[in-house]
Amino acid sequence: MVLLLLAMALLSSHSISINSQNVSTKSIFILAGQSNMAGRGGVLKNRWDAIVPPECVPNERILRLSAALIWEEAHEPLHRDIDVERACGIGPGMAFANAILERGLGIGVIGLVPCAVGGTNLTEWARGGWLYNQMVIRARAALQGGGGIIRAILWYQGESDTRNLNDARQYKNKLETFFQDVRSDFMSPLLPVIQVALASGQGPYVEEVREAQLSINLPNVITVDAKGLPLNPAGLHLSTAGEVRLGGMMANAFVEVPLAPLPIPSTAATAIAVNFLLVLLLSSPYML
Numbered sequence: 001m002v003l004l005l006l007a008m009a010l011l012s013s014h015s016i017s018i019n020s021q022n023v024s025t026k027s028i029f030i031l032a033g034q035s036n037m038a039g040r041g042g043v044l045k046n047r048w049d050a051i052v053p054p055e056c057v058p059n060e061r062i063l064r065l066s067a068a069l070i071w072e073e074a075h076e077p078l079h080r081d082i083d084v085e086r087a088c089g090i091g092p093g094m095a096f097a098n099a100i101l102e103r104g105l106g107i108g109v110i111g112l113v114p115c116a117v118g119g120t121n122l123t124e125w126a127r128g129g130w131l132y133n134q135m136v137i138r139a140r141a142a143l144q145g146g147g148g149i150i151r152a153i154l155w156y157q158g159e160s161d162t163r164n165l166n167d168a169r170q171y172k173n174k175l176e177t178f179f180q181d182v183r184s185d186f187m188s189p190l191l192p193v194i195q196v197a198l199a200s201g202q203g204p205y206v207e208e209v210r211e212a213q214l215s216i217n218l219p220n221v222i223t224v225d226a227k228g229l230p231l232n233p234a235g236l237h238l239s240t241a242g243e244v245r246l247g248g249m250m251a252n253a254f255v256e257v258p259l260a261p262l263p264i265p266s267t268a269a270t271a272i273a274v275n276f277l278l279v280l281l282l283s284s285p286y287m288l
Contacts, residue, residue, distance in 0.1 A: 025108035026063065026148040027100075031078065031093050032125070032135055033157035035118030036196070036226075038079040039091025040237035041244075048089040052076050055244045056094035061101060065113045069141040079114045086118050090240045095247025096154065096254075103255060107151065113142045121160045121167065122174050127181040136185055150186060152254055156196035156226075156246075158213060159236065163203030172212035179218060192220045192257045194250045199226035200236050222253045 031037055042049040056076055064074035067081035074097070077088035097110045115135045125131050142148060161167040175195075183191050197213040198206055214223055226249075229242035238246060 026111035026142075027107040027109070028111040028113060028139075028142050028148050028150045029093075029096070030113045030115060030135065030139055030142075030150065030153045031091070032115040032153060033155050033196075034116060034120045034159060035083070035086070035236075036159070036199070036238050036243075037091055037093075037116035037154065037156035038083040038086075038114070038118050039077050039088050039093070039243060040086075040118075040232060041090030041240035041242065043087050043089040043232065043237070046087045048077065048087050051240065053090070053095075053240060053244050055098055055247065056090055057098070058094075059098060059101065061109050062094070062097045063109060063111045065111065065138060065142050069138070071111065074112055078112060079116055082114045083117050090243045091116075092154070092156070092243050092247035092250055095244045096250045097247075099248050099251035100254065103251070105255070111142055111148060113138050116156070119160060120157070122157060122171060122178065123167070125157065125178055126174070127178075127185070132181075135182075139186060150188065150191065152192040152194055152257070153182060154194050154250055158198050158209045159201045162198070162201030162205045162209050165205055165208070168205035168208035168212070171209050172215060175212065176216060176218060179216075179221060190220050192222070192254065193218075194253045195221060195223050196246065196250070197223050197225045197227065199229050199238060199242070200231060202236065220257055222257065224249045224253050 042051050052075075058073055058075040060073060062074045063071045064078055066072055074094060076090055076094055078091055078093045079088045093112050093114065097112060100107070100110060115131075115138055117131060120131060139150060143150070158171065161171050179193055183189050195213060195216070198210050200206065201209065210227070214225070216223060224246070226238065226242070226246055229245055230239045231237060231242060232239050
C-alpha cells in the first residue's frame with residue numbers, strides 16, 4: 001500500500017529539487033559499478049594524491065549530479081560523495097566526457113551521474129536492492145529540471161565476483177538480467193551499455209568473470225577490455241594513467257554504437273519512477 005501511494009504521488013508531483021543551472025539540453029551518462037568506476041587512480045593508503053591529468057580537467061560543459069541531486073560543474077573525484085567509505089581518486093568518467101566533447105558530436109552539455117560503490121558484488125546490484133534503487137532514483141532526478149537524454153550506462157564491475165566460483169559461474173546470467181532490467185526500468189530497450197572487462201580481481205576466478213563479460217551478446221552492449229592497463233602498486237585498481245586510457249577507450253566505444261538509442265527526455269522522469277515503483281509493488285508480498 002505504501003508503494004502504491006508513493007507511485008500515485010509521483011504521478012501528480014515533480015517534487016525533486018534539481019538545480020539545472022539553466023541548461024536546456026544534457027546528454028546524461030550513468031556511471032555504475034564498483035571501485036574502478038568510482039575511481040582509485042592516484043589513491044595510495046586510502047589517500048588521493050590530488051593530481052589531475054589534463055584529460056580530466058573541468059569543463060563548463062561537463063556537469064555532475066551530486067549526492068544531493070544538484071547539478072554542478074564536474075571535477076575529480078567524481079564519486080567523492082557517493083562512494084564515501086573509501087578515498088576516491090581519478091576514474092574514467094572525466095576522461096570519457098572530455099573525449100566525447102573533443103569529438104564534436106553535437107550532443108550538448110554532458111551530465112555525469114555517479115552511482116558506483118567500491119567492493120560491491122553483482123548480486124547487490126540486482127533490481128530491488130539498495131544500489132539498484134539508488135541508481136534509478138538518481139537517473140530520474142537527472143532528467144528533472146530541464147531537457148535531458150540518457151545516452152548510455154558506463155559499467156565497470158566484477159572484481160568482487162572473482163572470489164567465489166559460484167558467483168563467477170552465475171555472472172553472465174546475472175549481468176544480462178541486470179542490463180535488461182535497467183533498460184526496462186529506464187524505458188529504453190536499446191539503451192547503450194559500455195561495460196568493461198576486468199583488468200584485475202579480488203580472487204582466483206578473474207578469467208571466469210572476464211569470459212562472462214566478453215561473451216555478453218545483447219544489442220548495444222559494447223565491451224571494452226581493460227586487461228593490460230596500468231594498475232596501482234597493490235595490483236587491484238587502475239592507476240591514474242590506466243583510468244585515463246580507459247575513459248578514452250569507452251568514448252571510442254560509445255561513438256561506435258551501431259544503433260541509435262530511444263531517447264529518454266526529461267518529461268519521462270515521472271513515468272520511469274512509476275514504472276519502477278509498480279515493478280516493486282507487484283513483486284512485494286505486502287502489496288495488499
